[in-house]
Amino acid sequence: MPRPKKKRKVNNPPKMLGFKPFGIAFCETENIMMQYDEYETVKLVIYDDMPQDEAADKMEVSRPTLTRIYNSALKKIAQAFVEGKSIMIKGGNFEFEDDWYKCKKCFKLIMGIENHTKCGDCPSYNDDELVNLNK
Known part of the structure; x- marks a missing residue:
């Protein structure tokens, strides 16, 4: 039996619920779900310019786990950008500090x-x- 997943630490929630593209006809069903821990990795690694090992310590996860979460977030951002879909931020296995x-x-x-x-x-x-x- 696999061990239960440890909750990822998220410093604070994002100011918004997500993003929508503009310049194309928008349909409410066209969205990609990004979890809070994925948002946090992008914020820490790209926006805060934090090395991944420090970001992993801050979120209380291993470095490989942070990399998997981060890569998942980047894939979702790229998919939304290329396909013109919205990003909704909610849910996931996390807890706020x-x-x-x-x-x-x-x-x-x-x-x-x-x-x-x-x-x-x-x-x-x-x-x-x-x-x-x-x-």
């Missing part, structure tokens, strides 16, 4: 319920308007 919430009205990211403050774009202010992203 902190408790993260998103406002249902303005989509603002909030680290920890104690940091929830009324923003200028929201007509109301209560904890019912928050979605827990850690679940």
